[in-house]
Amino acid sequence: MVMVHGDFNFNQVMRHDGRVTALLDLEMSRAEAPDWDLGPFLGFCADPVRSIRAGPERSQRPEDYRDVPRWLKE
Numbered sequence: 001m002v003m004v005h006g007d008f009n010f011n012q013v014m015r016h017d018g019r020v021t022a023l024l025d026l027e028m029s030r031a032e033a034p035d036w037d038l039g040p041f042l043g044f045c046a047d048p049v050r051s052i053r054a055g056p057e058r059s060q061r062p063e064d065y066r067d068v069p070r071w072l073k074e
Contacts (some may be wrong), residue, residue, distance in 0.1 A: 001032065003029055003032070004029060004030060004034075005023065005025075005029055006026075006037070012024045015024050029061075031062040045068040045069060047062075
């Protein structure tokens with residue numbers, strides 16, 4: 001058992017100068033199996049348009065997530 005986020009995606013991550021500085025929205029976090037967040041996270045990567053918040057503070061594009069499953073596999 002490990003702590004899992006509960007609904008992890010890149011909208012839940014704050015970055016500064018290319019480094020992760022914070023994880024947000026932890027009210028759904030709990031102890032679960034290590035791969036608990038993997039399914040929802042891969043779903044986000046497959047269809048990020050549904051989850052990406054609009055606005056100038058968000059510069060992500062769907063193609064930014066294309067390689068994430070390969071990164072995880074490596």
